[in-house]
Amino acid sequence: MSATPVANYDVEQAITSIVNNYGAKPQALIMVLQDIQKHFHYLPMDALKVAANKMNLPIAQIYGVATFYKAFSLEPKGKHHICVCTGTACHVRQAKVIVDNLELMLGIKMRETTKDGEISFETVNCLGACALGPLMTVDDVYYGNMNVTKLGKLVDELHGIKSAAGAEEEVA
């Protein structure tokens, strides 16, 4: 596990307030994990241990749930997170082209994070705005009717580089 160490009191405090939101009921487990993930951008193992303690559940059950559902990640994600929709409607509008080219542009595979920890990307089965396919989200902002040129600009922006077109304009 490449979990980044998080100060203990932070974890304790964060988890307590999350669990208290729902009460220590077993049926709240999935929502508790979602909130933990929202807080840390992934599920750190020490956070899960605290949650198990607070909710009075065996850590094995929590681990089972955390690995079963797709929404959860036990690995840290990048600062910026890209989701490319590969739902059927996007698939027939060639979402694969977007995925392939994103892999090339970022130099990483799906579900990986760039070395500098800046960008991670994954595919999801449906973002639920199928009329705009191919579709992706960057940090939960939707970008519809994607093509490779738009994708290049977005990735450049994420890298903090001005897009080539912008640079040319400046020169001119």
Added chain:
Amino acid sequence: MNSARLNAPAELEALREKLVKQRLENKTIITICAGTGCLACGCESVANAFRDVLKEVRLDRDVEIKTTGCHGFCERGPLVVIHPEGTFYQKVKPADAKLIVEQTILGGQLVKKLLYKDPQTKKDIPKERDIPFYKKQMRIIFDKNGYMDPTSINDYLALGGYVGMVKALFEFKPEALIEEVKKSGLRGRGGGGFLTAKKWASCRKAPGEPKYIICNADEGDPGAFMDRSLLEGNPHAVIEGMIIGAYAIGSHEGYVYVRNEYPLAVKNLNIAIKAARELGLLGDNILGSGFSFDIDVSRGGGAFVCGESTALMASLEGKIGEPRAKYIHTVEAGLWDKPSNLNNVETWANVPIIVEKGADWFSAIGTKTSKGTKIFALTGKVNNTGLIEVPMGITLREILYDIGGGVPRNKRFKAVQTGGPSGGTLIVETSEARIHDSMVAHGDILDEEDALSLLDLPVDFDELTKAGSMMGSGGMIVMDQDSCMVDVAKYFINFLQEESCGKCLPCREGLRTMLDILTRISDGKGDMKELDVLEELSTVMMDTCLCQLGGSAPNPVLSTLRYFRHEYLAHIKDHRCPAGVCKELVSHAIDETCTGCHLCLKPCPTNAITGSLRSLHVIDQAKCIQCGACYQICKFDSIRRVKRGEGELIQQRAKEKWQPPMKKSAAAGATAAA
């Protein structure tokens, strides 16, 4: 706002009367669609621009701005409708707000450039209801969506909300209510099409307390987003339906299980529940009827299998979402082993309308065995994408051509996929497709009459099942000549293989083997014998899988084999992908229609395309990785996807035939000047 709890139906009616009056006083309302589609197109900044402009001209008190739920025509977002006239503006940008306020609201004139143009007649259509996309629809569930702010219970009440609930609680005995729903013929909208009243009756009869009511909003089917739009745009309709159902069944606790990917739905639903509680429409002793019911919202963890009822209930309990064998139905032992009644979002939204308008009114819509309307998410290769609500029994042709406006860019229509991945399948190929040269040359000809009759298939539960597909939750994905049916089957099996929970063997291993075979076929390494294996595996899975994820998983394979067997044969025997999708069998090449516009150079990740401006471009076949970026971007359809190895030949021919586009552009310039 109106925090006073209502204790009797008369108090609710008094409040409604007050709200209706207030609404009439507001003369002009600008409604801005804020469904997910329009949000993605930037409708929020449009709304803000309107607010600023109205403030500037001091109209912010006289004109009301409403951000509403989804209007359905996502393709044309952001959408703005000016009431009471019903003027419809599409693709509105923030900068247009000023224009609309000045010309339409102050000047009473239309802003021509923002009107919808009929693609055939080229005439402007100023009113929302006259647009062909809406004309053939029958919007009864979506009716209120365009007129209300989903976060305002007052809007819902003013539009006649909770009338059905009052009628149910005060005029019906629970048994009579079930009888009424039975008479309406309502069938579950989540996919199975089970009779809703039958389910309710079994749950009511089942021994055990408490009983639970569950709303399935785990809309996992890729290509379907109607439940999302309903929850986001009109959450009260779902709540009202659940209250009525709870009363009929005798339940006091309800759950809504929503996908975590739908944060806006969760937010709007929670706001709605809170508002309903404050008014006494939810909670103890609803409107003094003596009946109590409350709803909790639960967020799912992103697993497709959780759309299955037993898996969903396990997930609600906070466990791993694995289904169980259903020797005992969930209506008898579901959530925490108590009688539980689960219905889909759209089903619940139908309930208040049935009670309010009566079973006879409802059952007059639709076909013999399928009553009412159905919402479809019309997506893929079709001009007018979006959410449509149509009466059951409408033909595929009407949906695809009258509402959908046909296939974009003059491509050939090939198939329609309905029912999501596991339920889903593909049907239809038009006659135009069959007379295409290359297909004749390769002998890809199907029985023409068969295909044509499919296009006139009335869309309802039973007819779709007969055609080898199913209604499913209502995703309708249109495919054109660029879609390879082997690839589509592979896509679905891959999806299901990833989503299979792995509990039962036939699903876990069967899907993996199917995926292996389909991958080999799409790589051109398939064997004719393997088609038999696919069919045999399908039968085994349908007979032995624990739940419907596995049980219906072979559908996409079987239906593509049924209607597009020739495509499988082309892959296996000719090592050719007729649609040009399967990478291992395809070469990209540029033909003589190239204008030398340079557009394809930049996206090419391997810099395989060369050529100077306004001269023929060429793809270096050795460098090309068949990613398809150039094909996607080319505006002139000059990139060809041909059989592997034939790319060089096409480009050779292009070199001989190609002519500089100078003359053409000069001619175009001349006509433009004239």
